Amino acid sequence: MNEHIVFFREFLTEFKSTGSAIPSSPWAAKAMTNSLRRTTRPQNILEVGPGTGPVTVKILEDMIDGDKLTICELNPSFMQALQKKLSKDENFNRHKENITFFQGPVQELPTEEIFDVIICAIPFTNLPVSAVEDIFKKLELCSHRNTHITFFEYIGLRQIGRIASIKERRERLDRVSQFFETLEAKYKKETKRVWLNFTPINVHTLVPSEEAA
Ligand SMILES: C[S@@+](CC[C@H](N)C(=O)[O-])C[C@H]1O[C@@H](n2cnc3c(N)ncnc32)[C@H](O)[C@@H]1O
Incomplete structure (x- = not known):
């Protein structure tokens, strides 16, 4: 099924967790993945909320040998559509030994991994503050002091x-x-505005203070 149809169907049935009627644009995906391109060293990457994968595809394009990627998605329909799409993606097939999937809420992601870059597309403004707090608590648990955490808001x-x-x-x-x-x-907090998206977004990256100074 076309990924826009899958996305719109999930928007109608799972409005709160999906947040948008249309997947992110290529401009939004580029801004969401900026932190990946700040170093040429291999990194451990976490993507939360890939949906049908517009940001995932950009992450895969930028992955270098030695990078590891964990993809965490709450919604089983999105996870199924994503895995089907990625199975035909050349970059996915090149790095697949270093890619793992977790289907479930990020709050339940096992914590043995610590990530250098976290790219999170959860629509926080749809959620109760207790859920937003729990999610950030989890992201901080999976971080070290130099981890870059990127998220967005409309x-x-x-x-x-x-x-x-x-x-x-x-x-x-x-x-x-x-x-x-x-x-x-x-x-x-570093913020990049992306106007070419339905709807326009601010992409925020939380960066360690000394690096941003
Ligand atoms: C706004 S959509 C973004 C989808 C895609 N990244 C894009 O940019 O088009 C939000 C995504 O976050 C997922 N999501 C929402 N809450 C989540 C949670 N607690 N853990 C993991 N994924 C979650 C939704 O199922 C959906 O795929």
């Missing part, structure tokens, strides 16, 4: 949501915003 969504939503949703969005502020106190 531009203006929290602000529009605050104005246009019912009280409950407004309060939830406020708590998510407060949580993001606590991250900014701990990390330096």
